[in-house]
Amino acid sequence: MPLHDERQHQIVSDAVAQAEAATSGEIVTVVAQASDGYTDVALVWAIAIAFTAMSLFAVFPDFYTGLWDTAFHAGWAGEWTHGEVLTLAIGFGLIKFGGVMALMLWRPLRMALVPGPIKRLRVRGAAVRHFKVGAERRTHGRTGVLIYLSMDEHRAEIVADDAIAAIVPADVWGVAMADMLAEIRKGCVAEGIAAGVRDVGAVLAEHFPRNGDDVNELPDRLIVL
Numbered sequence: 001m002p003l004h005d006e007r008q009h010q011i012v013s014d015a016v017a018q019a020e021a022a023t024s025g026e027i028v029t030v031v032a033q034a035s036d037g038y039t040d041v042a043l044v045w046a047i048a049i050a051f052t053a054m055s056l057f058a059v060f061p062d063f064y065t066g067l068w069d070t071a072f073h074a075g076w077a078g079e080w081t082h083g084e085v086l087t088l089a090i091g092f093g094l095i096k097f098g099g100v101m102a103l104m105l106w107r108p109l110r111m112a113l114v115p116g117p118i119k120r121l122r123v124r125g126a127a128v129r130h131f132k133v134g135a136e137r138r139t140h141g142r143t144g145v146l147i148y149l150s151m152d153e154h155r156a157e158i159v160a161d162d163a164i165a166a167i168v169p170a171d172v173w174g175v176a177m178a179d180m181l182a183e184i185r186k187g188c189v190a191e192g193i194a195a196g197v198r199d200v201g202a203v204l205a206e207h208f209p210r211n212g213d214d215v216n217e218l219p220d221r222l223i224v225l
Contacts, residue, residue: 008190012222015194019201024208025143025164027200028131029193032225034111034152035126041114042104050097057089064088111152119153126150127157130225143208147176147196149184156180158200167207176200193222 016027057064065080065088104110127148142163149156158173176199183192 005190009222011190012193012197015197015201016221019197019204020210022210023143023201023204024210025145025201025204027145027147027197027204028223029147029149029197030127030130030223030225031149031151031189031193032126032130033150035119035150035155036122038110038114038118038122041118042101042110045104045113046097046100049100050093053096054089054093057092061085061089064092107152114153119155123148123150123153123155124157127159131159143204145200145204147180147193147200149180149189149193151189156184156196158196164204164207168203172203173200176203190222 012029016029019027061080065085104113127146127150130148131144131146142161144161145164146159147156148159156177158176160168160173176196179199180192180196183189183195
């Protein structure tokens with residue numbers, strides 16, 4: 001995760017402090033390497049490929065038994081019983097299943113094979129969970145906002161507390177998302193989060209201006225999971 005540099009953490013912390021100087025809202029920033037392990041997706045792929053391989057075996061049994069005879073019987077064809085054919089088909093499927101599961105241990109391949117809608121749902125779910133733990137109802141006026149970035153999925157989410165969500169439509173955060181992702185795509189992760197923080201801060205300042213007795217209720221620092 002490209003956020004181990006203290007300077008990058010300071011960029012985000014400074015942006016949060018500056019944004020909160022003009023609003024009673026509180027902004028929390030969280031970066032996760034991934035929002036899910038997607039083991040279930042890998043399992044579905046392995047099962048699908050194994051059954052596909054076994055189906056092909058069922059359609060072309062002579063081809064596969066011929067390969068077996070060539071490899072282990074010097075090409076001499078034998079009489080295959082139904083039990084032997086079935087055993088070979090099951091073994092073939094198990095080998096495919098194990099091979100796919102082994103390949104799926106390589107994270108880039110696994111992430112590439114996760115459908116986009118599933119990634120969106122898992123990232124959103126993780127963002128909401130972290131918001132409930134770290135920001136929801138933890139401010140006096142329920143004015144917390146979580147900016148959540150999931151690196152492996154290349155996705156971000158903005159989750160707002162009740163008082164904000166009741167006034168600010170969800171699509172208003174689109175500008176913050178666009179500005180944030182524009183910098184992140186260039187490899188400037190900290191700068192991207194800071195850009196999102198500034199945009200979120202501007203929205204909060206418009207609807208929830210800072211009062212004289214406001215105190216900082218949530219940490220300004222970047223949380224890296």
